[in-house]
Amino acid sequence: MSRPLKANVIPASAIREAYLDLDTTLRVSAERLGCGNDSIVTRARAMGLPSRGVLLTERARARAEKPCKRCCEVKPATAEHFNAELRNRDGLDVYCKPCSRWYSRASMARRRMEVGL
Numbered sequence: 001m002s003r004p005l006k007a008n009v010i011p012a013s014a015i016r017e018a019y020l021d022l023d024t025t026l027r028v029s030a031e032r033l034g035c036g037n038d039s040i041v042t043r044a045r046a047m048g049l050p051s052r053g054v055l056l057t058e059r060a061r062a063r064a065e066k067p068c069k070r071c072c073e074v075k076p077a078t079a080e081h082f083n084a085e086l087r088n089r090d091g092l093d094v095y096c097k098p099c100s101r102w103y104s105r106a107s108m109a110r111r112r113m114e115v116g117l
């Protein structure tokens with residue numbers, strides 16, 4: 001079994017670039033660099049970079065988009081892509097419509113199993 005490379009042999013510039021590339025998931029970047037995605041995060045945070053969640057949210061806000069909390073896909077922050085959720089500041093659900101549909105179906109099935117129906 002080949003163990004993933006330690007990220008500390010990878011140049012800091014490559015780590016920074018991979019971490020800040022918000023169009024690519026860390027998993028894909030990690031595969032490309034040949035290290036674990038956790039080690040990219042550890043090194044990037046040690047360089048003082050903010051969390052990817054914060055960066056994604058900032059970028060999304062600037063573009064009037066938001067990332068779904070489940071699939072992490074960035075979608076336009078509109079009622080077409082997110083259900084209404086008046087408790088949230090932007091009035092939209094944190095999960096995109098396909099994810100929230102999947103989630104409510106899964107939790108309904110789980111509840112049914114629990115009651116033994």
Ligand SMILES: [Zn+2]
Pocket residue numbers: 068069070071072073095096097098099100
């Ligand atoms: Zn989603």
